[in-house]
């Protein structure tokens with residue numbers, strides 16, 4: 621098995637950022653801020669904040685164009701102080717992205733009830749005078765903004781709305797607590813973790829299905845398989861990951877591959893979907909993807925995966941013929957997911973048609 625475990629070099633942050641494309645380093649930086657409250661708090665110091673009021677983004681008009689102004693943490697603290705607000709309200713902010721230079725972007729709603737500050741929400745009219753702008757209905761704002769701001773503010777509004785609607789645990793009734801980035805909420809009493817697309821973890825039979833992308837990456841002759849420590853010993857599968865709120869399936873596929881193995885996709889092609897019940901209801905959306913030839917060096921995200929590697933067509937075809945790993949466990953052999961799993965279907969499709977034609981990612 622030509623297993624190449626790209627060992628992530630653990631420096632201060634999760635990974636050293638050399639040799640990775642801008643897209644991959646940006647994706648991994650955001651992953652780190654979602655995982656590490658201290659890192660996210662630190663990023664707020666040099667970050668930029670977009671302001672909302674009751675889910676309407678602040679726009680300012682300059683010449684004939686509208687733009688969404690950004691405020692530094694210091695400017696925000698001064699603004700809140702001017703309106704007699706404590707800076708606790710900044711804890712309601714959510715991470716919505718970052719620049720190529722890793723300047724983190726946050727969104728903060730000054731009109732929704734705050735779960736971090738006892739002060740009432742700030743008056744819209746007074747804020748607009750002070751900020752020389754107007755809090756504009758997002759659907760209207762989309763016609764006035766450039767694509768980048770429109771997409772960012774749409775994600776921001778979805779995340780702010782989700783947090784506003786998930787202040788309490790549906791099992792214990794207790795207030796839930798947001799992590800600094802706002803990528804999840806946790807109930808300290810029931811320990812349930814809520815994600816901005818579906819409740820999960822300690823199971824509440826969720827009526828929702830969390831969308832999950834699963835991707836078999838190929839470099840033209842080999843395919844990339846990975847394993848988590850929770851997998852049965854020796855079992856490898858395709859890369860999978862939950863979609864984040866506000867992102868398209870294509871964006872989720874590219875992000876998950878960048879986060880988990882540090883590769884940038886060139887092309888991808890939809891294959892099939894499947895309802896999957898473990899550990900909670902997920903809608904698995906499967907696709908084939910390819911990387912640019914020569915850009916195949918894996919850097920494993922050891923916070924997510926135990927190992928990952930490139931496997932030859934013959935190795936995978938042989939593994940597909942193996943039956944149940946639990947009856948013929950042999951050391952040094954790798955196994956594939958059961959026939960029922962869409963991962964198995966993806967891998968079988970690739971073995972039968974290694975050149976699954978893919979579309980630009």
Ligand SMILES: NC(=O)C1=CN([C@@H]2O[C@H](COP(=O)(O)OP(=O)(O)OC[C@H]3O[C@@H](n4cnc5c(N)ncnc54)[C@H](OP(=O)(O)O)[C@@H]3O)[C@@H](O)[C@H]2O)C=CC1
Nearest residue numbers: 815818820830832857860861862896898899904961962963
């Ligand atoms: N049918 C099939 O063939 C296959 C199905 N799967 C399924 O796909 C799903 C996703 O795979 P996995 O690689 O674990 O996903 P991810 O790569 O997204 O990693 C899981 C992590 O994502 C975070 N997360 C974000 N949203 C959710 C959510 N709604 N529920 C749970 N965790 C969330 C959690 O991190 P944190 O705790 O840090 O917030 C969690 O530890 C799994 O449920 C798995 O069972 C996987 C492979 C094959």
Ligand SMILES: [Mg+2]
Nearest residue numbers: 859860861924
């Ligand atoms: Mg995953």
